Amino acid sequence: MKYTEEHEWLRVEGDLVVVGITEHAAEQLGDVVFVELPELETQVAKGDEICVIESVKAASDILAPLDGEIVETNEALIDNPALVNEDPTGDAWFFKMKIADMAELDSYMDEDAYKDFIG
Amino acid sequence: MTDLQRTCLHDLHVELGARMVPFAGYEMPVQYPMGVMGEHQHTRAQAGLFDVSHMGQVILRAPAEALEALVPMDIAGLAEGRQRYAFFTDDSGGILDDLMVANRGDHLFLVVNAACKDADIAHLRAHLDGVEPITDRALLALQGPMAEKALARLVPGVTEMRFMDVRSLDWDGTGLWISRSGYTGEDGFEISLPEPRAEAFARALLAMDEVAPIGLGARDSLRLEAGLCLYGHDIDTTTSPVEAGLTWAIQKRRRAEGGFPGADRIQRELSDGPDRLRVGLRPEGRAPMREGTKLFAAEDSAEPVGAITSGGFGPSLQAPIAMGYLPVDLTKPETVVWAELRGKRLPARVVSLPFRPSTYRK
Structure with missing residues (x-):
């Protein structure tokens, strides 16, 4: 598992990268009430705001962690946004993307580095 | 911090x-x-x-009539042991702050918003004697x-x-x-x-x-x-009490007599109606519409006709809810207006306030 400074986790699954938000992020957001997912088969660039997550109080975005194509999204989050609080690193993945170069993942934090990052 | x-x-x-x-x-x-x-x-x-x-929290040792010079409420008629919702108005009929006024016998007791309290105390002191902040x-x-x-x-x-x-x-x-x-x-x-x-x-x-x-x-x-206003968001110096739907808080005698800041405009709006009104909005779909979201009369209209002043998710309704201002002709319940969210126009339905009936022990 790799982690971004925007509190996303990235997990390699075959030739895809699965993306979600960390437990720390879910806890900071509080009760999630709305999720908007990216469109399938869209090309995204690293840093693009591609998902919206809203809690009772506030809205935040998920940024595309890498350049690539969105190939699958987790529709379960649309009907049950609370899944993000219940199982942020498991069932509440947001999308899967196909990226050109898996080596790009190396630039992100591993678990120990992320733990240090969030203190 | x-x-x-x-x-x-x-x-x-x-x-x-x-x-x-x-x-x-x-x-x-x-x-x-x-x-x-x-x-x-x-x-x-x-x-x-x-x-x-x-x-x-402020104690006011001044005659009830003196406070009436700053608020459009009937303070003289407020019985001992009773409290009333009030607001300070300015000369243009906007709202400086909203507050509670209680008659505690030998004094009035005021509770004002945290963000406004220094300004409120200065405002009171500029016009009245006997202002004692607690x-x-x-x-x-x-x-x-x-x-x-x-x-x-x-x-x-x-x-x-x-x-x-x-x-x-x-x-x-x-x-x-x-x-x-x-x-x-x-x-x-x-x-x-x-x-x-x-x-x-x-x-x-x-x-x-x-x-x-x-x-x-x-x-x-x-x-x-509960459809209650948050000062600095749903009401401020740019909103009149009539636009904000707070006319219920202005008692009959004060409506007739005036004698409070901004009475010209407020009395005019009371008789002729305001140009816009605060409404409740129920976004269709699940996306919350937050403060600042622009409202449009139609899906394709170019200019906004209003904006959301408070919005989020209502846990008791399990749905997004919002309040905002709209021109009077769009304020009838069930009117559909359009909110611009992340570049998309999404429909929202005008509803009467409060979203959830209050359960006060009257």
């Missing part, structure tokens, strides 16, 4: 696991480990305890269907009170100034008490099964469902 003030319950909030955030110059609990959703539901089902000590009393709110039962264990006399009554009652040798009111749409109480006794009083309430501590997050979602 070094420049921020703390209420006398700060250490208790931290002990209870609150997440503290800056609010109106104070470090305040936005939520406790229960979370905003849970705290909201708890208040609706049982009783929630709020620290609102950041708000301004700096040594905490203010707590206990809200919800079990608030009376919980508070009566400590202060039996509260069962005699009805909505908007105010009383001085004793708790264990401490003088409490209690009003039966609040900011959640629930039955409940606001309790002013000396700071040195506030923590013990709060702990005595929190020790009861029905009572949980509630942060500012749920305070906001509760008041939004």
Whole structure:
């Protein structure tokens, strides 16, 4: 598992990268009430705001962690946004993307580095 | 958060696991480990305890008529032991702050918003004598269907009170100034008490099964469902009380007589109607529409006709809700307007306020 400074986790699954938000992020957001997912088969660039997550109080975005194509999204989050609080690193993945170069993942934090990052 | 003030319950909030955030110059609990959703539901089902000590408490030893020069309320007709919702208006008919005014016999007792309290006190002092800001009393709110039962264990006399009554009652040798009111749409109480006794009083309430501590997050979602205005958002100097739908708070004598700042405009709007009105909005779909979201008459119209002033998710409705201003011809319930969200136009339905019926003990 790799982690971004925007509190996303990235997990390699075959030739895809699965993306979600960390437990720390879910806890900071509080009760999630709305999720908007990216469109399938869209090309995204690293840093693009591609998902919206809203809690009772506030809205935040998920940024595309890498350049690539969105190939699958987790529709379960649309009907049950609370899944993000219940199982942020498991069932509440947001999308899967196909990226050109898996080596790009190396630039992100591993678990120990992320733990240090969030203190 | 070094420049921020703390209420006398700060250490208790931290002990209870609150997440503290800056609010109106104070470090305040936005939520406790229960979370905003849970705290909201708890208040609706049982009783929630709020620290609102950041708000301004002011004693006014001036004739009721003198205060009437600053607010369009009937203060002279406010009976002893009763409280009334009020607002300071400015010369252009806008709202400087909203507040509660209680008649406590030999003085009036005012509770004003934290963010406005310095300006309010200066405004009062500029026009009136006998303005005494209180700096040594905490203010707590206990809200919800079990608030009376919980508070009566400590202060039996509260069962005699009805909505908007105010009383001085004793708790264990401490003088409490209690009003039966609040900011959640629930039955409940606001309790002013000396700071040195506030923590013990709060702990005595929190020790009861029905009572949980509630942060500012749920305070906001509760008041939004109740259709109550938040100063600086739903009302400010650019909104008149008539536009804000607060004409119910302006008593008949004052409507007729005037004699308050901005009376020209306010009386004109009372007779001719305002150009725009505050409305409730139910977004279709699940996406919350937040403050600042622009509203359009049609999906493809170029210019916005209004904006959302408060918006979010209503935990009791399990749906997004919002308030905002619209031209009067678009304010009929069931009118559909369009909100621009992240570049997309999404429909929202005008509904009457409150979103959830209030349960005051009238």
